[in-house]
Amino acid sequence: MEFQHASALGAGVIGASWTALFLASGRSVAVYDPSPNAEKMVRDYIDTAWPTLTELGLTDRGTPDAVTFHQNAGDAVEGAAFIQESVPERLTVKHALFAEIEPRMAREAIIASSASGLTLGQMQPGFADPSRLVLGHPFNPPHLVPLVEVMGNEATAPGVADAAARFYEAVGKVTIRVHREVPGHVANRLQAAVWREAIHLVQSGVASTGDVDKAMAAGPGLRWAAMGPTTLFSLGAGPGGMQAFCDHFRDTFNGWWDDLGKPYLDDETIAVIVAGAAEAANGASHAEQSAQRDAMITAMQKALRPFRK
Structure with missing residues (x-):
């Protein structure tokens, strides 16, 4: 060994x-x-x-x-x-x-x-x-x-x-x-980008913290556990692949990107998301939530393991 x-x-x-x-x-x-x-x-x-x-x-x-x-x-x-x-x-x-x-x-x-x-x-x-x-x-x-x-x-x-x-x-x-040094490397930067928009959606009154988390877990997060966003979008366009996807959604995504928020973790923003996280926990303790997270990740790992060999 x-x-x-x-x-x-x-x-x-x-x-x-x-x-x-x-x-x-x-x-x-x-x-x-x-x-x-x-x-x-x-x-x-x-x-x-x-x-x-x-x-x-x-x-x-x-x-x-x-x-x-x-x-x-x-x-x-x-x-x-x-x-x-x-x-x-x-x-x-x-x-x-x-x-x-x-x-x-x-x-x-x-x-x-x-x-x-x-x-x-x-x-x-x-x-x-x-x-x-x-x-x-x-x-x-x-x-x-x-x-x-x-x-x-x-x-x-x-x-x-x-x-x-x-x-x-x-x-x-x-x-x-990782081929070039950037703060946060790769996956943390992806997390930061998604979390920034999640905070913006809460801050601007679009949805609650709990519902934003549900939207991620029950929607794109489920797909991203299988494949990354570029591959999934390419598949979503059918046989035309990524070129067809970009041809169809270029203006849509450019408009969404222009409208994404840029919140900062100041005291007011932190207070909003702390309160939202507590509400989303619905009384569950840290230990209970951690155990649930680990059980769910374990189940997903077992299901996905044969496809990653």
Whole structure:
């Protein structure tokens, strides 16, 4: 097995989820987090995630016991072939961590950052030699949502980004390659664009927060779980494909784009969407909503898995 031993740096929700997934694939994992509560939190997370991972058929080779915990980052990376970094998104924190682990990393080890708000170029100065660092940005929770955005650049050694993508795919992920640095990478920017218009629709009185969410979940979101918007629009035009779609809807979409809103998250807007989210929850607790989300994603993953092989 390639990358038999992995390390997870940071034991928050993202790091704990990665740990569960890596263990499920049959790998051993060394976890680093300075918090005295880290081990309990991660073990509890693994216990909760394991039945879902088993339902998805991802635990055939794995055991939840192949994990060790460390309060020293250097100890956690020693001997690890693949290192997933998920510490807080502050450059000073990441750079300090990188300086600490670099002398202890194996020469051929790959380190991937889960960063969503920082770019690879911003993080690389934390290493004297950044050639083994790549972006490996997941969607939360990583053990359930398959996407990982992978990126290397001119400072990345040849083959490192390819090897990282190969590792992610071996543990059940779906990877895309990011070719140019932009804030938020790819999928977060798509989310931001949709959410901006969702807020505008609420703010301008078109629909409630709950109904906007329903419109997405019961409409385009359902289709987008199967295929992306460009492919779906191309299919929607019949045999004429994308050219026919654009010929027919060019003016329609140009008019819609001109009318899209540009809200900002000021205090007034935040108050509106906070109240709307509470109303849409209809009394369900955070834990109840999270459990429902995970159950629904699991069901969709099981249904879609045969088509993604």
